[in-house]
Amino acid sequence: MKSHSSTLLAEVRTFRQNHPEVRYVDLIALDIPGRFYGKRYPVEMLEKVAAGSPLKLPQNAVLLGAQGGLFKIGDYCFHDGDPDANRRLVPGTLKPVSWEAQPLGQMLITSDGTEAPIEFEPREVLAKVLERLHGKGIHPVVAFELEFYLFDRKLADGLPQFARDPLSDDPDDQPTLHIERLSRFAPVLNDMVQTAQAQGIDITVITAELGPGQFEINFGHLDDGLRAADWAALFCRSTRGVALKHGYRASFMAKPYLQHPGSGMHVHVSLYDAAGNNLLAAHQQQPLRHAVAGCLELLPHCMPIFSPNHNAFRRLGGTVNAATQASWGYEDRDACVRIPESDPRNLRIEHRLASADANPYLVLAAILVGLEHGLEAAREPIAPLNEDRASGQAFPLEMLEAVRAMQQQPALREGLGAEFVDVYCENKRQDHLAFQQEINAREYRWYL
CATH class of the missing domain: 3.10.20.70 (Glutamine synthetase, N-terminal domain)
Known part of the structure; x- marks a missing residue:
């Protein structure tokens, strides 16, 4: 001490x-x-x-x-x-x-x-999961990816406005996925990266995404899961601050526009033993299949973590690369659990379901509990999307249903802690009910 x-x-x-x-x-x-x-x-x-x-x-x-x-x-x-x-x-x-x-x-x-420790503190929940895995000889290596939107600093009647491109005010004129958009917004993006690096965060790749003013930031891989989640949390804070300084508003809101893609939190996880061997790659990758099966089995019960608010559920389905079922596949971005092409040393899963505004500590904890459950149950997963495009398991698409599914799942209660699960579910239920206690203009138009 x-x-x-x-x-x-x-x-x-x-x-x-x-x-x-x-x-x-x-x-x-x-x-x-x-x-x-x-x-x-x-x-x-x-x-x-x-x-x-x-x-x-x-x-x-x-x-x-x-x-x-x-x-x-x-x-x-x-x-x-x-x-x-x-x-x-x-x-x-x-x-x-x-x-x-x-x-x-x-x-x-x-x-x-x-x-x-506070049993329901998000960082403590993840710390306990990591400690348990380390005790079993399992050492995760983790990397987060975060998507976010830039908006104009001022709202218009409470609604977000597209970020003003220095060359055009027309959102349709922003080059989708083009490197040119990175150049147009270079001053604010460069400041975001430099500021994050000053916080000790390893920024790797920057991508212009599909939505107007939407970007993705990738972080380096870490063998410290707590630190990896720290990076994701701190990046959100610094990025919002830097955006305001440049006259923009940065948001990790899951679905700010119905007509444009939502923003996700993608988490890459590989598992190693104490000697540095990739556990997922052993025995012709059979542990990988077991781990995927565990993730998919628990995924429908983790939806309040992956989609933590009313808006986050709007992101699911109907847009590019947003899954509508618990699914997996090799090099398939339509899957919740994607297996990127890699050599055995770097074999990993990419969990793609969580929204960008989810709690990174809890998202990682839930993913790790799913992997742990799968390795111990040693069951085969459903068919990958590469073999059957209809393959998948349903998951809740509404908060109250999701909370009920989460609260009663034994493996999740054991893996994350029963006290945490009860507290978290009640927090989400109360938050959702509070959100519903407002009559909006559309209700008057439809029902008055």
């Missing part, structure tokens, strides 16, 4: 030396809906925390709804006295914030690794 504190203290002191202009640091963590919460600390107080002083925040901050309110979930929030819970600083995440008007720093905090 003393050595750990010494490392953190050295990190904070080095940061202060390199950034003497920074007076405050945002200590941040991801809540259940995937939004950051936290506190803004004077940097001198941060040094005390790094040296071992307690860091406490309300436990129930993790349970915030999409709009920040609290819901009654069991005895939490309104019958537990709203207790504090210990957090710890995540080493290596103290970085400068360049998109704010005033000098600022930020650092991730978490309850995992504390004496009493």
Whole structure:
């Protein structure tokens, strides 16, 4: 513990030396809906925390709804006295914030690794899954890909406007999938990449996607699943800030336009043993097939994680490369679980179903539990799409049905933790019901 504190203290002191202009640091963590919460600390107080002083925040901050309110979930929030819970600083995440008007720093905090971790904190859920897999000799290597849209900074009557292309105001004039669009938006995209890199994030490939003002960013592969999810979460935060600085609004909303493709979160996962052998490639790739079968079996029960809100369900079906069934295939982007072409050393799955606004810690945790379940059950999967284009298993396409499917799945309750599953499902149910408590203009047009 003393050595750990010494490392953190050295990190904070080095940061202060390199950034003497920074007076405050945002200590941040991801809540259940995937939004950051936290506190803004004077940097001198941060040094005390790094040296071992307690860091406490309300436990129930993790349970915030999409709009920040609290819901009654069991005895939490309104019958537990709203207790504090210990957090710890995540080493290596103290970085400068360049998109704010005033000098600022930020650092991730978490309850995992504390004496009493919060069972439903997303990072803690993933930490437990990874710890269990490591205990079984399974070591995941992970890479995220995120799609997002750029919009004009100002909304028009509450609706998003296309990002203004420097050469044209016509959204139809934006070259789809062309390298030219990267050039037209180079100033903001380059700043996004440089800012992410300053946060310690390894950005690899940038792609102009199908939608007007839509892009995809790929991250490097990591043998640390927690850090990989940290990268995805931090990239969303920095990208929104950089976009505003350039006069745009960046959004990871799953389906901002009905007539254009939605934005997804694609996760590449390979599994290795302690000696570095690819477990999925052994025995003529039989473990790969078992892992796929497990993913597909649990996928319909993970929909509240992969599609965490009403809008995310709109993304499923009817557009390019958005699956409508739990399916798999080799080099097939219509599949939920795609097997990219690779050599045995790099054999992996690409899980393509989650929306870009899903919680990266929970998405990865759910995928890993599916892989784990499949390896242990050792069952054959359904036919791949390459053999049968109709192959697939139905999954819920509405939140309340999805919550019921998730809450009653034994393997998921065991893999993610029963307390987490119950809390998460109730949070999603309450959030969905709260969203429905508004009459929109269309209802008046149809039914008045």
